[in-house]
Amino acid sequence: MQKIKLGYYPGCSLEGSSREYNESVQAIAEKLGIELVSIPDWNCCGATAAHNLNKELSLSLPARNLALAEEAGLKELVVPCAACYSRFTTTQHELMHDETMHQKVNGIIGKEYKGNLRILNVIQFIEEFIIDKLDDNIKFEFNKKVACYYGCLLVRPNKILNFDRTEDPQTMDVVMKKLGADSIDWAYKTECCGAGFSVSFTEAVGRLSGKIVEDADHRGAEALIVACPMCHSNLDMRRPEIDKYNGKKLNIPVLYITQAIGLALGIDRNILGLQRHFVTVKLNDFKPFAKKIEVENLQITEEI
């Protein structure tokens, strides 16, 4: 089998607070014969500070990474962090629609960014390169009730991303159903988790994330599934503030979708970094995989 080679931008979170996200992405990629090539000499994407302060800077930082990836001969770039993904796609969109700015940014970064790169978030990466391989490699069914949490950045703004339905996204649910999970319909799929206030205003995070965790728990979900390091931090790490807001202790764990896939593929929990979570991930008793699971693929592009 020929090895698939894809560009990879881990970003700062995946090297720091969200090491387990990086580990789980790498683990499932390796398991399924995909090589993720990091962009040489990558730099910060600029989120979330740059675009509030300086437009040129906020476009130049991602543009340099994109140009580097192009120079390295990469065609696709997998960007697991939702914030990085948002900055990259926004930059691509803005530069491709504003020739003056494009030239200016090329000048700043001292490179020519052509815009030929396909930028993939983790869900798009899974849909395109993972999902078809699952049937042959899956060991366990992820037979749990899960609440897929998309957060704000993964599907917005629709005009730029043209990915999934903004108000009621479905792509993660489809992946989880494919793993055998019972993916529930719930109310907080795309509500704000508190994001950048994680450090500066933890009370707000407690309130916002509190509602999210409470609703998932209330509807009987056994795990929250996420695809963004920021969401994960808030929902997992800020559990004391969350519990304080809700006035009760909630034990529902928060998993990256790549960790869930890893578990289904039978990868060791520690390789997937599950031990790093603040909320203990107790999920076990997975059923051995018996037969292929057919999932109806929803029409996910939204008409505007």
Add this chain to the structure above:
Amino acid sequence: MARIGVFICHCGENISATVDCPKVSEVAAKFPGVVYSIDYKYMCSDPGQSMVVNAIKEHKLTGVVVSACSPRMHEPTFRRACAEAGLNPYLCEMANIREHCSWVHEKGDKTDQKAIDVVRMMVEKVKRNNALMSIKVPVTKTALVIGGGVAGIQAALDIANAGHKVIMVERDPSIGGHMSQLSETFPTLDCSQCILTPRMVEVAQNPNIKLYTYAEVESVEGFVGNFTVKIRKKAKSVDETVCNGCGLCTTKCPNKKIPNEFELGMGKRPAIYVPFPQAVPNIPVIDKINCTYYKTGKCKICEKVCQAKAIRFDQEDEIIEVAVGAIAICTGFDVKKTDFFPEYGYGKYKDIIDGLQFERMASASGPTSGEMRRPSDGQTPKKIVFVACAGSRDPAKGIEYCSKICCMYTAKHAMLYKHKVHDGTAYVFYMDIRAAGKNYDEFTRRGIEEDGAKYIRGRVSKIYERDGKLIVVGADTLMNAETVEIEADMVVLATAGVANPGAEELAQKLHVSYDQHKFFSEAHPKLKPVETNTAGIYLAGACQAPKDIPESVAAASGVAGKISCLFANNELTREPLIAFVDRTAPPEYSSCTGCFLCQPVCPYNAIEREDVKDRNGNLIKQLAYINPGLCQGCGTCVAVCKSKSIDIDGYTNSQMYYEVDALLNS
């Protein structure tokens, strides 16, 4: 020698604020052939028109250029003025320096130059205008009314009562339209059906009205006074001439589980059905898609029970061709369905309904016999939320326009709810209350002050279900924009009024224009609100834009008035701007070579083959001949003719050539 007069209008300040009118007039005076040039504040006013009349007489003008607004606005005005002065009206042209110049450009030399150029181009054109005589065509004094809602009913009755024949075409099995679905009407709360059904019966009984229900317009040809319309009468599978409307078939039909369209899916109906008890005509139709016989070849119970022997399974669609002189489009509107709203669950929550569904629920003849029972479990909702402007006035992701009727019907809904569920609470989320109309504001106030509807000014961001309740999340902008969450039992979305599906297709059949929302366009937003750009075709009701009942009825009567005016004459006058083939002396007879490559391009089959014969009847030549009665003046044949043997009055080769040529001299 041409003696052209140029009249530059200031249009108050509409033109003069941007264009230096005296300068334009001064420059125009020096154009070759111009003998008189003047500017004035309001050319279309009485004194302005008199200036034109007097100048024609005094300066013996042979042509007039009025440089003012769009010819679509005032060309008839000034042509009349010319005629009054004894100048052939077709020797008058307008140079558009308002819509195409002063309103769209900044003040300055470039704009002045443009105005001057436009006048010069029109002067060169008008020099070559021909004196024309208008064309008389006979009028077929029968009107076609498309759509049998309240607007169609009103238009048909008014025209019929004026003594003219009317043909009404309705797509559904019964006339009545959306109004027949409503429970009560604002601002009087009188019962909709009580006021409508007598009018429906009147339509059926009026000897001047021929009604085709379950029928659609197939094609339209011809022009004002002389349309030929093909109507497709869909097979009802019931012989209308025999059926006595006893309704036994509908009660015996074994397949009664079909979602009822009239009840917007909230009730069920059999495969053979009349849409509602007061239907006109009271003749059932068989829904071929759901009928067991049509699906499996077995059943025919309706045929067995029908004592009148009216069931006709082998009935086929019938095409009827009618000749009419005028057409009224009264096709109405539709409401956006709740599945349009992702933030409100894409229509997946049963207890989120639209306004029209609420009307059925509130109607005594509706699926709940007028009791408030929510669709999911039949419980009486104790807390109900009405969302006004659901998706409307939202250019970002919804529908940008205001649907106008929702503020009023939402107030009505809240009141009806409170009248039926005394201990219930009704919340209304709104952006603005637009209650402009006679007794309208009083009505909404009554809803708030007397019936206690709780109005919250803000939009609803999201609705989700939790523990059997609908959680409505919104903002109260009058309370520091705080988030409001209401646990509701039922939600009613006042969704936008949108164009009917099929409106675009109908517009294309009729060759009338429509706007970006697929609503039909009026000829002028203020002065020709019921006319379309196509002579002889008129608009009434909500097919033009969302309208309430009084407005629809008023427009319908307006249309009836317009059509009656048209029918008051036996002949009508048509603009003589039509194509013709040149004729010259023998032995040429014409430069036409008789290739007839013009023939296939004519949309009106107006081009005929004329035989030129000698004295003994021998054919000398075959030439194209354009039937002036049929030609509508598109001029496509003119551009197709290689030998330039065809020309078109009003836009002759010479006129257009010199209009363009005038550019060179600037």
Add this chain to the structure above:
Amino acid sequence: MSEFEPKIVAFVCNWCTYAGADLTGTSRIKYSANVRIVRFPCTGRIDYMLLTKAFASGADGIIVSGCHPNDCHYTSGNFYARRRWMVFKKICDFMGIDTRRIVFSWVSAAEGGKWAEIVNSTNEEIKKLGPYESYHKLSTQDILA
């Protein structure tokens, strides 16, 4: 020297684009004053000889515009026009006549904004291309020579 202001002639049909341009006016949407509108009953009437005539008369750019397909007031004039434009464009291209200077468009009576956009974008494009000297020279100097 002042900036080059192109001379643009617009051949439009009466029912859609002329009315659309009227709507631009009533909506007070501003656009370049370099355009001169010539009204025809229908795009079907627009003779290609008038296009070359316009270039010869000093036009730097031409807009030809009418009703969208299926919207023609006369049913089908725009369809015949569309074919004629295709062939005309082909022969122009072949003969080295600059077809970047001829903009074809559909602008309906409801598209006042689109009309302004078409005029402005054409104006910008022609500004970039500069005056159509090669054709103007041909039509003026050679006649005199």
Add this chain to the structure above:
Amino acid sequence: MEEIKKIAKELLAENKVQLIVGFEKGSANKVRPAFFTKPEEIDQLIYNEYCIHNIALYLKKDICQKANNLAIIANPNVVRSILQLASENQIAEEKIKIIGISFEGKCVGLLDFKAAEEFSKTQPKGIKPEDKALIEKIQAMPLEERFNYWVEAFSPCIKCYACRASCPMCYCGKCNVETNNPQWIPVAPHKYGNLEWHMMRAMHLAGRCINCGECNRSCPVNIPLNILSYMLSDFILDEFDSEAGMNAVFTPALSVYTSVDKENFIK
């Protein structure tokens, strides 16, 4: 050759036609068009590889118009011209007998229109390689160069109208170039008038030209006029699947449309 003469002689002898249009010997080795009205004149009739001119041209001239019926010696170009003229209501089937000659010079006997249509389809068509090469060469030129190429190519034109006179499709009684109110095309043979004249002619022939190349042969100053029409014919065949000279009942490309015609060039 003998067969042609036999048919022609019989047609005249049996009074089936009043006139036969063909060729006779010209000066030196040349041939020239000739009109035969008596059987004994047929001895002068010849047909050889030099008889390439499109004599369908004469069908619209007085001599043929006045004859009640006639026959014509018709190579594939002539046959196609007749079919195209017929489709444009310029010649009636009852009036004409076609003595068909294939491209190899073989007589195929008398053809009615139906047979002529079949015959027309079997005969070679398409553009000669050298013409195609020239078209491609021109298309590859930058815009300005292309324009100058044609301006220069047309500059020797003296507006003699030989192209028009030799073209069977140019049958208008009053040519557009002769209309003078307005004067659409300047008559003087300067660069501008020449450019517009040749462009107009190409447009008038668009979808109607049968690609006989007569305009090119007749041009005294050797302007490659034929490639204008060739290029368009090729485009029209490609784009609209429409080809002139193949059917006696036919509507040329510019007098019809389909709802799916391309409009990617329209904003």
